[in-house]
Amino acid sequence: MGDSQHVQLTATEIGIIWSLYQFKTMMIRVLEHFKETDDKESQKILTKLYEGEVRIVKELTAILENEQAIVPIGFTEQDVRKDVPRLFDQDFDLMYIRTMAKVSIGYYALYSTMSYRKDIRSLSNRLTKHAQKVYDNITEVLLNRGTLVRPPHISVPKEVEIVKDQKYISGFPFSQEKRPLNAMEIGHLCYGIETNTAGIQLMTGYAQAARSKAAKNHFLKGKEIAKKIVTELSDILLQSDIQAPVTWAGKATDSITPPFSDKLMMYNTNLLSTFGLGSNVIGGAFSLRPDLPVKMAMLAKDIFTYSKEGGKIMIENNWMEEPPQAENRNELINKEK
Structure with a gap:
């Protein structure tokens, strides 16, 4: 029973894979636009991220196909236009990716605690570590460029204080x-x-x-x-x-x-x-x-x-893909034979 290929996906794991597929296919489309930049440092970072997202989508697709489950639509080449002017400047591109890394760290950490099958747990853990690495790397780049403002300072505590009131x-x-x-x-x-x-x-x-x-x-x-x-x-x-x-x-x-x-x-x-x-x-x-x-x-x-x-x-506008859901038992019971 420890072999992931012979353990049925739980409802939460199906939801995790479905949500990841939506998110990752969106990021592929965003990065297709962002990576076309004249900034060599940004281009290197964004291209590497793009290649990583493509690999993850292939892995998610393989899991679904092995379960004989339908692969979601997600976001396709129809959702991005190439060879168009940049909508954001190069500094914002990295700010955006840093923000999405924050989002990812939170969601992936949650997913890792909702997963039971070994391969899904492994995937969630890998994604969490990767998002943390992306956040660290881009934070360092933006700090070095002087485009990321640090939070304010306060005096460091000199002694322990106990709340008395x-x-x-x-x-x-x-x-x-x-x-x-x-x-x-x-x-x-x-x-x-x-x-x-x-x-x-x-x-x-x-x-x-x-x-x-x-x-x-x-x-x-x-x-x-x-x-x-x-x-x-x-x-x-x-x-x-x-x-x-x-x-x-x-x-x-x-x-x-x-x-x-x-x-x-x-x-x-x-x-x-x-x-x-x-x-x-x-x-x-x-x-x-x-x-x-x-x-x-x-x-x-x-x-x-x-x-x-x-x-x-x-x-x-028919833009919302419906997540997988439980069977409607009343509908099945009342369905004409």
Whole structure:
């Protein structure tokens, strides 16, 4: 029973493979556009990533075929246009890949704890390690270029402090009197600012290139939500006399020619919205100052509503591929013989 080829895939493993196929085929299409750059360093990085994604898709396809399962549509050559002007500059390309590496690390780590069959566990673990390596490498490149802004500094602790007052974790969320932010709270705020700063530029480019009016309006709304998040989280830092990390490196170009299909751009936006929703929940959960979970919850509500609206647009335009699902037993029972 230890032989993976003779162990049936569980429902969660089928879902993992299906989700990975959607994500990886999207990344292949994105990298096909990104790797056509004059920047030799970026081109080398992006080409290597592209080749790796192609190998993973082949591996996922082989697993499904061995199980005699249908291979999803995912994203095909119809979802990318070659020989078109660049939608983003070369610095943004790497910023985007770094953001997607963040997303990948979270999802792959989760997948590894949801997998039981040996080959699926091995795949999830390999993908997790690879995403961490990609994140480290690109972070180093961007830091060396001076295009990635580090989070702010605070004084290092000189002695251990013990919380002695309930006010540290209680009080009125909207009270004017608030304790200084702790290091963990600063970290989650900066994380949200950095991710949404990149999101502003991504939504700008997508809005410029979108052909569907509904998709264009959705991207514009996403841009405004990202700007709101950056502004409100930055204000919280400033209230504690901490300068928010801001970078203008990496932006959309002036091109209005779509390198990607509206379907791909909508899927990518929904994927990032889902990730942003999870990040806000985690940020709120690890924040002990009472105003922060309230703020994170309010922003999460906006993101949830936005993500749901995106799903409706995708369904209306036949852009959403249905995930594998359990059998409808009532339908089978009532089916005419």
